[in-house]
Amino acid sequence: MRRFAYVTRGVAWRSIHNTVVNPAIIVPSIIFPLFFLVAFAGGLSRISDIPRFDYKPGYTAFQFAFVFLQSAAFGGVFTGFAVARDFQSGFARRLLLSSPNRSGIIAGYVLGALMRWLIVGTIVTVAALLAGMNVEGDGIQLTGLLGLGLGMNFAAALWAIGVAMFLRTEQAGPLIQMPVFVALFLAPVYVPLSLLTGWVHAVSSVNPITAVIESGRGLLAGSPVKVLLAFLLLAGAGVVFAGFARRGLASAERAG
Amino acid sequence: MAMPHNDQGPAIEARELVREFRKGPRAVDGIDIAVSTGEIYGFLGPNGAGKSTTVLMLTTLLPPTAGSATVGGFDISRESAQVRASIGAALQEAALDAILTGREHLKLQATLQGLPARRRTERTQELLERVGLSEAADRRVGGYSGGMKRRLDLALALVHEPRILFLDEPTTGLDPQSRAALWEEVERLARDEGMTVFLTTQYLEEADALADRIGIIDQGKIVAEGTPARLKAEIGSPSVEVTPAEKDDLGLLGELLDGFGESKRGSNGSVTVQLPGGEAALAEIVRVLDSNNLRVETLQLHQPSLDDVFLAKTGRKLEGAGA
Amino acid sequence: MVAQTSLFEQVGAVARRSAVGAFRQRALLFFPMLFPLILFAINGSALSKVTEIPGFPTHSYRAFLLAMPFVQGAMFVSINAGTSLARDVETGFLNRLALTPLRSEAMLLGQLGGALVLGTVQAIVYLLVGIATGVTFASGVGGVLVLLLLSITISFAFATLGGLLALRLGSGEAIQGIFPLLFVTLFLSSSSLPRNLIKAEWFKEVATYNPVSYLLEGLRSLVIQGWNAQALAKGFGFSIALATICLLLARPAMKSRLVRT
Numbered sequence: 001m002r003r004f005a006y007v008t009r010g011v012a013w014r015s016i017h018n019t020v021v022n023p024a025i026i027v028p029s030i031i032f033p034l035f036f037l038v039a040f041a042g043g044l045s046r047i048s049d050i051p052r053f054d055y056k057p058g059y060t061a062f063q064f065a066f067v068f069l070q071s072a073a074f075g076g077v078f079t080g081f082a083v084a085r086d087f088q089s090g091f092a093r094r095l096l097l098s099s100p101n102r103s104g105i106i107a108g109y110v111l112g113a114l115m116r117w118l119i120v121g122t123i124v125t126v127a128a129l130l131a132g133m134n135v136e137g138d139g140i141q142l143t144g145l146l147g148l149g150l151g152m153n154f155a156a157a158l159w160a161i162g163v164a165m166f167l168r169t170e171q172a173g174p175l176i177q178m179p180v181f182v183a184l185f186l187a188p189v190y191v192p193l194s195l196l197t198g199w200v201h202a203v204s205s206v207n208p209i210t211a212v213i214e215s216g217r218g219l220l221a222g223s224p225v226k227v228l229l230a231f232l233l234l235a236g237a238g239v240v241f242a243g244f245a246r247r248g249l250a251s252a253e254r255a256g
Numbered sequence: 257m258a259m260p261h262n263d264q265g266p267a268i269e270a271r272e273l274v275r276e277f278r279k280g281p282r283a284v285d286g287i288d289i290a291v292s293t294g295e296i297y298g299f300l301g302p303n304g305a306g307k308s309t310t311v312l313m314l315t316t317l318l319p320p321t322a323g324s325a326t327v328g329g330f331d332i333s334r335e336s337a338q339v340r341a342s343i344g345a346a347l348q349e350a351a352l353d354a355i356l357t358g359r360e361h362l363k364l365q366a367t368l369q370g371l372p373a374r375r376r377t378e379r380t381q382e383l384l385e386r387v388g389l390s391e392a393a394d395r396r397v398g399g400y401s402g403g404m405k406r407r408l409d410l411a412l413a414l415v416h417e418p419r420i421l422f423l424d425e426p427t428t429g430l431d432p433q434s435r436a437a438l439w440e441e442v443e444r445l446a447r448d449e450g451m452t453v454f455l456t457t458q459y460l461e462e463a464d465a466l467a468d469r470i471g472i473i474d475q476g477k478i479v480a481e482g483t484p485a486r487l488k489a490e491i492g493s494p495s496v497e498v499t500p501a502e503k504d505d506l507g508l509l510g511e512l513l514d515g516f517g518e519s520k521r522g523s524n525g526s527v528t529v530q531l532p533g534g535e536a537a538l539a540e541i542v543r544v545l546d547s548n549n550l551r552v553e554t555l556q557l558h559q560p561s562l563d564d565v566f567l568a569k570t571g572r573k574l575e576g577a578g579a
Numbered sequence: 580m581v582a583q584t585s586l587f588e589q590v591g592a593v594a595r596r597s598a599v600g601a602f603r604q605r606a607l608l609f610f611p612m613l614f615p616l617i618l619f620a621i622n623g624s625a626l627s628k629v630t631e632i633p634g635f636p637t638h639s640y641r642a643f644l645l646a647m648p649f650v651q652g653a654m655f656v657s658i659n660a661g662t663s664l665a666r667d668v669e670t671g672f673l674n675r676l677a678l679t680p681l682r683s684e685a686m687l688l689g690q691l692g693g694a695l696v697l698g699t700v701q702a703i704v705y706l707l708v709g710i711a712t713g714v715t716f717a718s719g720v721g722g723v724l725v726l727l728l729l730s731i732t733i734s735f736a737f738a739t740l741g742g743l744l745a746l747r748l749g750s751g752e753a754i755q756g757i758f759p760l761l762f763v764t765l766f767l768s769s770s771s772l773p774r775n776l777i778k779a780e781w782f783k784e785v786a787t788y789n790p791v792s793y794l795l796e797g798l799r800s801l802v803i804q805g806w807n808a809q810a811l812a813k814g815f816g817f818s819i820a821l822a823t824i825c826l827l828l829a830r831p832a833m834k835s836r837l838v839r840t
Contacts, residue, residue, distance in 0.1 A: 028759075031759070032759075035759075035763060035766070038767075038782075039766040039767065041779075042779040042781070042782040043766065043767070043771055043772060043777060043779070043782050043786075044771055044772065045777075045778040045779050045782075046632055046772060046776050046777065046778040047626075047629060047632075048778075049632055049633075049778075050628050050629065050631050050632060051631060171606075174606070174610060182617065182621075185618075185621045185622075185625075186621060188625075189625060190622075190625050190626050190629075191625065191626070191628055195628045196624070196625060196628075197624065197627050197628070198624045198627065199624060200621060200624035200625045201624075315678065316678075316839050317674055317677060317678070317838055317839065318838065319838075336839055337680065340678050340679070340680070340839070341680070343678075345678055347671060347674060347675070348671075349670060349671035349674075351670050351671035351672045351674060351675045352670075352672070353596070353600065353667075353670075353672055355599070355600040355603045355604065356596065356599065356600070360596070360599070364592055364593075364595075364596055365675075365679065367584055367588065367589075367592040368584065368589060368592060368676065368679035368680065368681050369679050369680070370583050370584050370680055396603075412675070
């Protein structure tokens with residue numbers, strides 16, 4: 001357990017240290033969610049005029065919940081890119097050679113991802129507040145929203161790390177990113193689930209991310225919905241992807 | 257296909273050629289070169305000496321800051337199109353498109369060099385066979401080994417049958433077999449086709465083996481020029497180092513070798529003698545040692561190397577210099 | 580006299596190489612074609628209720644949205660053209676070409692020719708997908724042909740931008756870094772809503788000044804309106820202007836990259 005902790009701490013430290021020393025690394029993680037917030041909340045705000053659109057805090061808050069969780073997911077994805085780069089450059093082999101408990105490597109990357117996302121999430125939240133977002137949830141509910149973000153980041157990071165460890169090349173980028181992107185957008189991004197029609201409604205209804213986003217919006221609006229379901233889904237995804245990442249690590253170990 | 261060629265004077269001639277970069281030292285600092293037609297000229301120097309910069313100027317890819325040069329009788333500044341038409345160049349980077357096949361590279365080059373349409377396929381096949389890439393011709397270059405890429409690079413330089421060939425460090429990074437094969441081809445081009453070859457290299461043995469004459473460049477200036485043998489002879493004569501089988505024979509060994517030149521005892525129990533008359537004395541040394549029943553453990557002939565030439569001219573060794 | 584192939588033959592040789600290169604890199608071929616279609620499929624359905632906003636110009640959001648993949652695809656063409664030319668600069672392949680009698684105009688046009696082929700194939704694919712998903716064209720068969728022509732012109736314009744960036748920056752990584760900025764211009768436009776229905780004033784202002792809005796509106800007019808001369812003039816006008824400016828700037832940049840004394 002101690003060795004696991006040392007390795008985790010070491011890998012996480014490197015991740016944070018690299019971000020502090022070279023802040024440009026974190027810029028895409030910040031720019032993309034801010035951009036989506038601006039483009040969706042700004043460009044599509046007329047959607048709140050659609051009959052039966054009844055989200056009380058308004059369209060900016062409606063979009064913020066999605067963008068907040070999306071930033072968490074993409075933060076995990078960017079961690080996968082970093083892992084792929086480490087394998088491509090050979091640094092990952094150094095980590096494998098020098099770590100007495102290799103599962104700590106995965107944990108370290110995940111911890112680094114979580115800590116980086118806390119910075120991103122804070123900036124995105126401040127930006128939304130400055131843009132006049134209404135918040136109707138109380139402190140506990142907003143903490144719940146934060147918890148959803150952490151859970152999303154955790155699950156996405158494990159997915160991305162798993163893919164990166166299986167493929168061990170920077171060309172794994174699209175394969176890491178696309179499924180996450182598609183899964184996020186096959187959810188009620190622009191309008192509530194009740195206003196979706198056709199095949200997108202059918203897919204969104206069964207998409208686990210829908211419950212997470214709806215729960216986030218509910219917490220922000222002070223009317224929590226599906227909170228337990230959302231956390232259970234995120235926990236389940238975390239367990240599944242942790243297993244996936246561990247198998248990726250085993251694959252990397254076998255490859256040498 | 258007849259390439260333009262001005263037969264007057266040397267194939268390559270540079271007069272006080274200079275290249276200065278902004279905010280930097282002079283990469284090439286007033287060099288004079290004259291390469292005769294059909295000669296293999298080796299341009300030897302460490303990394304950063306100015307070899308590639310010189311090649312870029314002579315191949316019209318970089319304008320000189322001062323001085324002048326002619327290649328194939330054409331001025332590099334005023335008649336650059338004619339220069340390019342009369343030369344082939346395999347530059348330091350192999351510069352190939354990983355997505356294209358070898359055959360596609362040659363066809364593209366042939367088209368751009370202005371070969372008539374009916375001649376392109378024929379010439380492509382000729383060159384593929386010449387450099388031994390016929391079987392790999394339709395594979396993408398991304399899958400070629402380093403040696404295969406260099407061979408293709410050479411073939412591309414020869415598409416339009418130039419009379420003058422520039423090779424910029426052509427064997428860097430190649431395995432010994434690929435290197436030997438490339439050397440063989442370069443020698444054949446010069447010997448059988450009378451091609452003038454300007455070869456830059458940082459490898460002593462390459463310059464020694466291939467070049468008719470060598471120019472040694474360091475920090476932008478030519479520090480020595482001549483045939484390999486003459487350059488080495490300028491530095492010193494060969495020497496023989498003998499180690500006797502019995503330590504007690506060291507005294508006798510020294511006396512016997514004193515008859516051939518000034519001998520010196522080495523710290524490893526050997527005696528070394530310089531041979532001012534050259535290595536022809538070696539046979540006589542062996543006879544004398546044999547006739548005095550002196551049993552020998554080792555006998556080695558040491559020749560001065562181009563590295564010794566470089567050391568004498570610059571105070572530094574060439575091998576490992578500039579790294 | 581130096582042997583020389585005609586400009587046409589030189590352009591053809593370079594364009595052939597460019598097109599072959601593009602079609603052989605399947606990941607670079609399919610992803611740029613697929614991604615806009617994925618967004619079209621998702622957003623076309625997810626935003627279908629947007630047509631209930633009073634004043635929305637059509638009952639089919641898909642018809643409204645169809646212009647987007649064409650412009651998005653053209654941006655991918657731009658990146659492809661740029662990174663491939665930048666790669667030639669970085670690897671020294673441009674030096675190899677500089678040693679031949681290749682004219683600098685032929686190099687530039689040939690490179691763009693390959694991008695143009697890619698852009699044309701993409702446009703046809705998007706058109707077929709649009710038709711397959713039930714989009715009808717208010718301008719009829721003639722309008723479909725004009726739509727293809729406008730789309731190809733837009734692809735060419737963005738390709739010239741990619742080529743100019745490649746020659747100026749000389750690095751594929753730098754081009755990839757600029758890529759997100761292109762997409763910002765796409766989203767800060769009338770890509771999702773008509774300009775007159777954008778609520779946020781600042782966003783409406785940005786979209787009004789953004790030339791990408793007029794490219795989209797030109798294409799869109801052929802789908803949902805019929806023949807709108809003003810929209811078409813702006814669409815063609817902006818793309819031709821972009822192509823002209825980029826070509827004029829790229830020409831000296833190419834001459835200096837194909838450094839020859």
